Structures are given as C-alpha cells and as structure tokens.
Amino acid sequence: MTIAPDRAIEVTGLRKRYGDFEAVRGIDFHVDRAEVFALLGPNGAGKTTTVEILEGHRDRDGGTVNVLGYDPHSGGSRFRERIGIVLQSTGVEPYLTVEETLRQFRGFYPHPRPLDEILEVVGLTAQRATRVRRLSGGQQRRLDVAVGLAGDPDLLFLDEPTTGFDPAARRQAWELVHNLKALGKTVLLTTHYMDEAQQLADRLAIIVAGSIVAEGTPAELMSRDHLSTIEFKQTPAATALIAGVSGEVALGDGLVSVRTSEPTRALAMIAGRAEERGIELEDLSVTRATLEDVYLQLAADPATTPADLAAPAAGAAS
C-alpha cells in the first residue's frame, strides 16, 4: 500500500456495523501530514469507532483505509512503530513512576524519542519520579500523551483528550496539542467540544449518526451560514419594532431575536423606529453565526444527512 507523500490518512467509503446498528455509514476523508485534524460529533456519532479502525484496534466492514501507507488491520508492528495512540482511558501501571512508565514504553520502539524531551513537551518534568497513581487527573492525561509520544510517532491519535477536564486543565491540554503541532506531528483528534475543534484543528469533519455532514477549515464551516442574529430585550413596545423586518423572528428567554441575511438593513429599520418612538433597545447585540451554531444545528437534527446539507451550503456559496 502506498500513500502520497503529503498525506497521512486516506479513508474511502468506510463502513462499520455492530449487529443491526450501523455505526459508520460510508465516510470519506483525508488528513494531510503535519496537520491537526478533528473529528467532531456528539457521543455515539461514530468518532471512536472510526479512530479505532484507523488505529488497527477494530476491523472494518467496508471501504479502504490507508494510514501512513499501511492498512491498519494488517500493518502489524511496523505500522504500530509509527503511530502513537492516546485512548480515552489511562491504561498504565499505577505503581510505576512517570519515568519508569516512559522507559518501559520507549523500549518497545526502534527509534524512541528522548525521555527528557517527552517530559518537557507534556510538562511532566517535575513529576518524573512520581508514581502514576499519585498524579492528578490532568497529569495522568498528559502522561497518556507522553506514552503516545514514546516511539516518536509520525501520527498521533488523541481520543477525546479533554473530556472531563476543568477549564484550566483544558487550556493546558490545548497548549500541549499546539506543542505537538510545533514538533511537526500529524494529529487526529476526536472531540465533542466545538470550541476545542475550533482552537486546535487546521481542518475538521463533523460526524453525526455515522456520516460526515460537513468538512473543512473552521473558517469555511462558519461561512456556510451567512446569517447574523440581532437580539434585544423583549418588551411590548420593543417587540412591535420588528414588523416587516425580513428575517426569521424568534421570541423567547425574554429576548427578541431576528436571524437575517441583511443585518445592516434590518438593524437600521429597527433602530430607526426605536429612536422615533424614544425606545431604548436594552441588551442589543448583533452576532454572526459561530461554528458552534453550525455544529449544534447539524448535530441536533437526527435526520441530518449530507444530502440535506448540500442545499444550504450551495445557497451560502452563491
């Protein structure tokens, strides 16, 4: 199996079913070298199944998978020497120290990364003599990444690297992924946090119910939806201002909200009337769609299919 030199992963028509449940329904994507690629989706969308097939942990039912020029299912030790896997669960011996754990795992690889470098990249230099079971949750997760780096892999899989983290620990984990990118590693990460994908990923694919429903850079995905939202506090007088404004109006949570493709005109109309009538628009805001909106819209609708999404995407592009 060969792969183009600038590619790390190529997936075509990947399928996987568990009994009657079709977990992955024919997905295609690719990851370039030295790229941070995120698979984003709600729990149960098929992210982990996909990643485990790419890691060689699971067999597939259909499609082709090429990771660094290997079929992960049959790649064996040669393949595993070149990847690093960080699973959701810790999975290291709790009674060994950080340093012992890393020495042990480095010994499995032909060209391991120097121990001190690994400790520095993940920020565990001060904990090198600490036993694993005495590390904090965030430190254990960093050790997981350290173990994934032991063999100096070309490609690192990070499965939900920050699930269950407090905000400070998440920031540190993000910092760590930036460090990995700086080392020139290709990183495939899964997450169900939108902001995480936006922060870390060069490109991302949103996966819902086993299908990829959107793919691109964070900026591309945000520009799918050109609508902006005008919001202000709901009072009887204020609500009357929106008569005749073009856009999608919603009332709720004490707010009037107008989603519109012509925010300037709509705002001018509303603000003009408000000034005429001497009404102050409290809590006024104009926001453009965030990646989160795009994601929630895609992830929330169980009937979402790539075909449904083709229409608004085409509309936005025109």
Add this chain to the structure above:
Amino acid sequence: MTALRLGLRQVRYEAVAFVRNPAAAFFTFVFPLIFLVIFNLLFGNQELVLPGGTTNVSTFYVPAIAALSVINACYTGLAMSMSVSRDLGLLKRLRGTPLPAASFLLGRVLFMTVVALALVAIVTLFGALFYGVDIPTNTLPAFVISLAIGAAAFSLLGLAITTFIPNADAAPAVVNASILPLLFISDVFIRIEDDGPGWLGFVGDLFPVKHLSLALQTAFNPFETGSGFEPAHLGIIALWGLVGALIAARRFSWEPRV
C-alpha cells in the same frame, strides 16, 4: 530474538510494580507460611517411620503447600492481575504498541512463575528451619521441573479463566469459585481417600490440581528411590495446560468488557 528479549524486559517492570504495593506483596509471601503453621496446629507434626528412614509429617505438608503456591500465583494471581490490567485499559494500550502480544504474556507469566518458585523456596526453608522438614536432594531436579510444568499449565489456565471474568470486581468470585472446591478434593488440604466419598476422589482425578499435588508429593519424598518424576500426573497437567491455551487463544480479549 526480539520478542523474547522484550518479554524478559517486561519481567522487570512487573516486579517493580509488584513490590510497590507492599501490602499485596507481603501477604502473597506470608500466605503459604500461614498454611504451614495451620497444618501443624491442626494435624500435628508427628515423626513418621517410612521405608528408608524417618521424617516429620511437615515434609509432606510442604509439597501440598507448594502446589497451592503455584496455583495461587499462576492461576489466581495471574487471572486477577490480567482482569485488572484489562479493566485499566493497559492491555488495549499495549495492543496499540509494537510490543508483541507474546512478549507481554511471557513477561507476566514468567514473573508469576518467579513468584511461585520464591513462595515454594520460602515455605521449604521455613519448614526445614522450624518443623524438621527434610529437603530432598536426588529428586530436587524432578521437584523443580514438576513445579515449572505446573506453573506453565496453571498460567495458561489462568489466562483461560480470565476470558470468563466480566470485570475486575468479579475476578475474585469467579476465580475462587473455580479453584477453591478443587483444592479441597485434590489432596492439597486433606486426603480425600481417608475422609470423603469415593466419587469425590474420582472428580478430583479429572482436574489438574490433584495431579500437581501428587507429582510434587513424589518429587519431594526424601525416601523416593527413583528420579521422582511422575510422567502420568505431569502428562495430565500438561494436557490441561493445552486446554487452557486453546481457550485463551480463542477467547482472549485485550479490551475491557462492556
């Protein structure tokens, strides 16, 4: 060979992790001594006159406790540690590295075998010092080799039983339920021929525990005139080891069961 070298390297990490949990390590090593003391309190330590000389009854307690030690480390200990490692995700993690599966298993089985041999050495020395146990010389090779065959077979059976353990919390119950009754009907704690119904003895004959106990009794008998090997008993133990290997190879899972 790389796989073998990696396997031997694993033994060191197994050992470090083991001694880092001092309570577990301490009681593992004290366990057989407790049995030797209890046997002496319950059944006494009379002088025995046998063809060839006299010795103390404790000389026959030691091989029974040796069988118990092998089973305790290689079967019970291995099954429990494998279930814990599987639940922790350690097995799955190792599966994602270039470490060959055989190297990991070899490392852990070898370590458990080392523990078993250390337990036997401790109980033998303790018996010799305090209870007048006679250590055989001519049959010592047979004793050590029988122990090794037992350790290998019970390790494979330990891996096999692991495949029936749903999670680490259930491990003690599953493992004890499978082994404790056998220990009682296999001439380890009591001689079934003297006290139980005949069919119980027959059931004991079917399983490997009794054969290990009997093979070790012969090999540890200071008045044994032959080599001390019991080919029939050792053959049955090896056969059970093969059964364990087949079950483990078919059913073994590196992932936590859900």
